[in-house]
Amino acid sequence: MRPVLETFGNAGISEVITYGLIINFGIYFCSLGLYSALNYFPGKERLGEQQPVLRSDVILSLVTVFCNTLVFVFGVFLWKRGFIVLSEGQSVFRIVLEVVFLTLLMDLLMYVFHRSVHFTTYFRKLHQRHHEHESTNLLSLFVLHPVESIGFGLMMLGVLVFFPLSATGISIYLVINSLWGTVGHLNHTVLPQSWLKIARKGCLCTSEFHYLHHQHPGCNFGFYTSIWDRVFKTNYSSLQENNN
Ligand SMILES: [Zn+2]
Ligand SMILES: [Zn+2]
Known part of the structure; x- marks a missing residue:
């Protein structure tokens, strides 16, 4: 990772923008490729019909890639100015801890952000574009209002300002x-039922979990785990119990 950081450290603004575009378009096309490949996964159980891909979805998904590039460029700027400190040469154990810590912290922040968005009139209108996908397609992950894409990016940069982590852990x-976002927007299951049961017991979000959020926007706000939905009783099954 050190040579990569040296390259970013020595790069001018136009080079940083170019690297940002390469990385973010790389993530975009990997997500699209994985989504398409998983569509042919054997033994899948369909959750619903595929959401039609509209021209406006393609345009908005590309806007999201540009927003993510802006966040990347701002992140490199904060790092060069010393607001974000990256540590290197960490042990494997420390990197695993960093990944678990960052994933769980972002999971909590994203739950709060996502739930607030649904209950604030102005932000609900912005998030509505994502929910025009009552079912999902390969672009749903990227069909976001620019305020949402940039908001998520800034939230992550805010975490990195407060907690010095390694570039490897962040990567x-x-x-x-990206993996969770892609799998979460599949309109079919991937894992065998026995594995899905283990994932549900382990509070991991599955394709079904986020699919239910698109079908019933008042529940399942979690992104990586269902921990906070369970704690605050906003998971689909709690809502069903309350309605009965
Ligand atoms: Zn979604
Ligand atoms: Zn939502």
């Missing part, structure tokens, strides 16, 4: 984020 977290 692994970002891979997990």
Whole structure:
């Protein structure tokens, strides 16, 4: 990771923008490729019909990639100015701890952010574009209002300002984020039922969990785990129990 950081450290603004575009378009096309590949996964159980891909989805998904690039450039700026400190040469154990810590902290912040968005009139209107996808397609993860994309990015940069983590730990977290986002927007299950039961018991969000959020926007606000939905009784099953 050290050579990569040296490259970013020596790069001018136009080079940082270019690297940001390469990384974010790389994430975008990897997500699209993984989504398409998982569509052919054997033994899948369909959750609903595929959301049609509109031209406006393609345009908005590309806007999201540019917003994420802006956040990346701002993150490099904060790092160069010493507001974000990155540590290197960490042990494997420390990196694993960093990834778990960052994932759980972001999970809590995203739950608060996502739930607030649903209950604040102005932000609900912004988030509505994502919920126009009552079912999901390969672009749903990227069909976000620019305020949401930038808001998520700034939230992560805020965490990095307060907690000095390694570039390796942050990179692994970002891979997990893309993977979870892609799998979460599938309109079918991937894992066998026995594995899904284990994932549910372990409070891990599955395709079904986020699919239910698109179908019933008043529940399942979690992104990586269902911990906070269970704690605050906003998970789908709690809501069903309350309605009965
Ligand atoms: Zn979604
Ligand atoms: Zn939502």
